[in-house]
Amino acid sequence: MDISTLRQRDPDHWAMAGAIRALTLDAVVQANSGHSGMPIGMADVATVLWTRHLRFDPKAPDWADRDRFILSAGHGSMLLYALLHLTGYEDMTLDQIRAFRQWGASTAGHPEFRHAKGIDTTTGPLGQGLANAVGFAVAEEALRARFGAAICDHRTWVVAGDGCLMEGISHEAIAMAGNLKLGHLTVFWDNNDITIDGRVSLTDSVDQPARFAATGWHVQSVDGHDPTAINAAIEAACADDRPSMIACRTHIALGTSAQDTSKGHGALTAPDLVAAARHAWNWPHAPFEIPQDIRAPWLEAGRRGAAARVEWEERLEAAKGSRRALFDRMMSGEPPKKLAATIRALKRQASDSAATVATRKSSEMVLEVVNPIMPETLGGSADLTGSNNTLTAGLGVFSAENRGGRYLHYGIREHGMAAAMNGMALHGGVRPYGGTFLCFADYARPAIRLSALMGVPVTYVMTHDSIGLGEDGPTHQPIEHLAMLRATPNLNVFRPADTVETAEAWEIALTSQTTPSVLALSRQDLPTLRTTHRQANMTARGGYVLADADGRRQALLMATGSEVAIAMAARELLHAQGIGTRVVSMPCWELFEAQDEAWRRSVLPAGPVRVAVEAAIRFGWDRWLFGERGRREKSGFVGMHGFGASAPAPVLYENFGITPAAVTAKVRDLLGLSD
Ligand SMILES: Cc1ncc(C[n+]2csc(CCOP(=O)(O)OP(=O)(O)O)c2C)c(N)n1
Ligand SMILES: [Mg+2]
16 A cells, blocks of 8 residues: 555545544553554544544534444544544543553543443444444434434444454344344444454455345445545445445555554554654654644534534424423433332232242233333343243334334344343433343353443343253253352342342332343242232342241341242241241342441341352352351352253252252251251
């Protein structure tokens, strides 16, 4: 690639793109780490998009109807930071760019949601941003269907690298987008033929344009350094009603001695390389200096969207009362006021009827009353609708033909579903929930982690939560999954024992603003244990006394979900033997941990022997088997010690020794009583 030809082809464009390249080089040199090559290679595409097409207003960065720009190739974070700075986002100061990758700076190694305005999602784990974008585009379509194009009509743009497209999640994402005909979604593929280990051909010979075309996308290929061609491709993408992929042939680390090599991927810091690159780019300015005549058109680009934003505000202002109020409430993420009363009514009814019901069914009962009063919910399942009980009457199916539908058939794509739900939640205005089997949390794990890291209120409906699912056997029986999920910071893992706790867990999930939730739900029927109605949401306490000891308290049983009933039966047996036993239901460890110590001590007082009962591995239970401040209580665990097996559930519980009799024996043993 002859740099001087590029420089002369469109000098004004070249200078503006040069500002991105120079800021990238300077920030990486300053940090002595980072990724120089990708922003340098994609600077031309980004310049054309941000100066001519992207609908945004740095003065109103939260504008609901703005376009979303997703840097799926998150290692190229300086591309985004440079764009935000150049176009005038107030919190993306030059000082922040100078502090690239340093403690406390908003300019983290990879873009992090909430660090600065204009960072619409956290990226870095390759492929996630691309799949988030599917969710953004779904949310946009859903809100447009509800509120009309006058209120919601924007686009989602993605920059994806070779890595994003190689990751398996990309296939789930593009297949969903193609099937759903998400025409407001455009992906720029940074087709530079380089990854860390070398040329892409080392590992991959996929015909990417053909792959996208095969999944229903509109596909174009352009020279990624030709602003005219890029512009024409963007216009064609906007004119097509399919999602668009623009393969941008680019040169990683363009104009440096590392160009077109994997060396160009990482931090370019060698002084001679840096000096030579600046010379080749014709960028004589001091580090971090953007001359006024180059900054001015960038700031002008940043002002392009202001008029559209003001017009949009006027249209929103003109929208009639209740519609306007609903839009505002949905965008705020606040649940409707009616939610609390609705949940309470269901709890009362569940306590009164005291039915025996699987908690996956309880969850459906909750959704049946919640979905009609929360038009923001977007439900779905990864092809397990009838098992996850996630579809309620009247939701309608979201599809290419029906944007008003509120249920997504995600297909067998747990990872894509989870990442898309992140995108929906990040977009705002919708509240996603999606189902699969708890065991397949593994397939969704990278995106669940990002829900937690970003703090977005996605709800994972994960049924078939133990060996209690029975005959499907050990491949389907989660054993270590609760521990994995509980180990994840900022994730509420609920394992409710009955319909009442399920309703309470849903209430917390649906009111959460910054914490995602997992609902671990049983396949098998469970008795109602909360038979006396209590207004208070006891699940919000994380753990509470379900039934106290008769007489002197000698034993304390802790359990979750389906095993709470086993603990209650053990309590009966122990009481018959004169052993006073308290049962503590612990539907959410994270919320229990968040209570003050006084609450935890009152629920789990020192003294009695402790036994935890859960049809999963012990990992993590020691936190509760020990007393507060590490005091050792006499304690034991009744649960799983290895993988499950294929057999009817009662047979499994019997053979794996998770029974009232086994709990009783454990307590007696701890008390030093012989059988
Ligand atoms: C899931 C995941 N795996 C591995 C990495 C580490 N990683 C960061 S960038 C990269 C190479 C990506 O290649 P490409 O997308 O072509 O980026 P380019 O080298 O062109 O900038 C890898 C393997 C990652 N960030 N995420
Ligand atoms: Mg590459």
